[in-house]
Amino acid sequence: xxxxxxxxxxxxxxxxxxxxxxxxxxxxxxxxxxxxxxxxxxxxxxxxxxxxxxxxxxxxxxxxxxxxxxxxxxxxxxxxxxxxxxxxxxxxxxxxxxxxxxxxxxxxxxxxxxxxxxxxxxxxxxxxxxxxxxxxxxxxxxxxxxxxxxxxxxxxxxxxxxxxxxxxxxxxxxxxxxxxxxxxxxxxxxxxxxxxxxxxxxxxxxxxxxxxxxxxxxxxxxxxxxxxxxxxxxxxxxxxxxxxxxxxxxxxxxxxxxxxxxxxxxxxxxxxxxxxxxxxxxxxxxxxxxxxxxxxxxxxxx
Numbered sequence: 001x002x003x004x005x006x007x008x009x010x011x012x013x014x015x016x017x018x019x020x021x022x023x024x025x026x027x028x029x030x031x032x033x034x035x036x037x038x039x040x041x042x043x044x045x046x047x048x049x050x051x052x053x054x055x056x057x058x059x060x061x062x063x064x065x066x067x068x069x070x071x072x073x074x075x076x077x078x079x080x081x082x083x084x085x086x087x088x089x090x091x092x093x094x095x096x097x098x099x100x101x102x103x104x105x106x107x108x109x110x111x112x113x114x115x116x117x118x119x120x121x122x123x124x125x126x127x128x129x130x131x132x133x134x135x136x137x138x139x140x141x142x143x144x145x146x147x148x149x150x151x152x153x154x155x156x157x158x159x160x161x162x163x164x165x166x167x168x169x170x171x172x173x174x175x176x177x178x179x180x181x182x183x184x185x186x187x188x189x190x191x192x193x194x195x196x197x198x199x200x201x202x203x204x205x206x207x208x209x210x211x212x213x214x215x216x217x218x219x220x221x222x223x224x225x226x227x228x229x230x231x232x233x234x235x236x237x238x239x240x241x242x243x244x245x246x247x248x249x250x251x252x253x254x255x256x257x258x259x260x261x262x263x264x265x266x267x268x269x270x271x272x273x274x275x276x277x278x279x280x281x282x283x284x285x286x287x288x289x290x291x292x293x294x295x296x297x298x299x300x301x302x
Contacts, residue, residue, distance in 0.1 A: 009212040010039065010046035011205060019196035020047060026194065029151055029175035031136075031185075034198030037244025040178035044132035047174060056130040056176070059104035065139045067146035071106030071156045075099045096160050105131050105173065109154055112167035126171035137179040144189035151175065152192055200235075201245055203228055209245060210252055220256050223265070227252065230273075230295050234280060237289050243280040251279045265295075 012020075016032075020043075023030035032040045044056040059070055079099040086094070102110060108129045136144065150156045154167040167173060177193065179185065201209060206228050211221065231251070235242050243251075254276055265272055273295055281287035 006213070007042065007045040007049035009209075010042055010049075011201075011209045011212060012039075012043070012046065013199075013201075013205065016043070016196055016198060019194055023194040024174065027172055029133075029177055029193045031177045031179060031190070031193040031195050032198060033179050033181060033195075035200060035242070035244050036180065037246035038198045038200060039245065040198060041132065041134055043178075044130055044176040047176065048130040051128075051130075051174075053128060053130055053174075056132040057104045057108055058132045058134060061133060061135050061138045061143075063138055063140070065143055067143060067150070068159075070104055070133070070147060071109075071150070072103055072158060073101045074158075074160050075101070100158060100160065104133070105150070105175070106156060106165070108173035109156060109167045110165050112154070112171035112173060113165050126168040128171045128173065130174045130176065133175065133177040135179065136177045137181055137184045141184070141186070144185055148188060148192065203232065206231070206245065206248060210249065213249060214253055214256060216256050217259060219261050223255075223260070223262060224252075226265075226295075227255070230293075231280070233293060234290050237286075237293065239281075239286045239289060241282045241286060247280050251276060254279060 019030060019032075032043060034040050044058075048054065048056050074096075076099070079094065079096065082094055108131045111129055112126045154172045155164060157164040203225075207224050210216075210224055210228070228248070231243070231248050255273075258276075260272060274291060277287055277290045281290050
């Protein structure tokens with residue numbers, strides 16, 4: 001049984017699997033949207049696992065991110081300070097390369113290029129990798145447009161050294177982008193991506209996810225159906241923030257560790273669950289609303 005963070009336990013619906021395969025065939029980035037907690041980020045780790053590749057290289061998008069940040073960082077301040085320290089030494093040089101750190105997609109492209117140091121050492125061949133650009137909708141509006149060429153050609157140039165890196169066709173990185181909404185992304189960028197929206201999992205999918213990702217004590221699996229039904233009822237309430245799959249798994253994990261069983265729920269259903277609702281509710285109003293919903297244990301009588 002896979003652990004909570006084990007990519008082998010990831011459950012993808014047929015539509016998502018098809019979208020991944022289309023992106024692989026076309027060599028295009030896969031843009032995935034969906035509610036928080038629906039498994040967008042975990043998808044990249046699952047793809048890497050299924051293709052027997054190293055764990056994804058992750059780029060955490062920020063509101064201040066620029067296109068260059070996706071490929072490399074140049075530490076101009078440290079370069080300047082070091083230059084001042086040794087400026088009296090005749091003939092001393094400070095190669096600009098010493099102050100460049102390659103990031104996410106930059107590292108992946110270099111690793112996939114035949115002429116890179118990463119592949120030249122030991123005669124290694126260009127290597128493919130998975131790149132996760134998480135929450136790309138957080139970036140400034142210009143960010144997606146500024147990386148159009150690089151995303152399409154899988155190449156980039158370090159302006160400080162004028163060096164250009166190009167990925168080999170056979171080893172191009174697999175790029176997966178996550179977003180809470182596609183509305184903030186420009187059309188030109190969307191046209192260059194394969195798109196898939198992950199819908200909230202249905203009852204049976206939630207059950208399979210729980211069975212694959214949690215180690216449950218004997219007897220607890222029989223409680224999954226009523227507990228998931230209760231979770232689905234909670235999601236139907238007029239909550240400010242609806243709990244997602246991630247919260248369900250955390251809730252079930254706690255109930256399982258508490259050794260909650262059928263007898264305990266029959267004797268004191270509401271009391272047994274009440275204090276665990278803080279896992280599902282993220283504010284006072286939502287918690288009170290959830291607590292007002294009576295839990296029903298829909299199991300056959302013993």
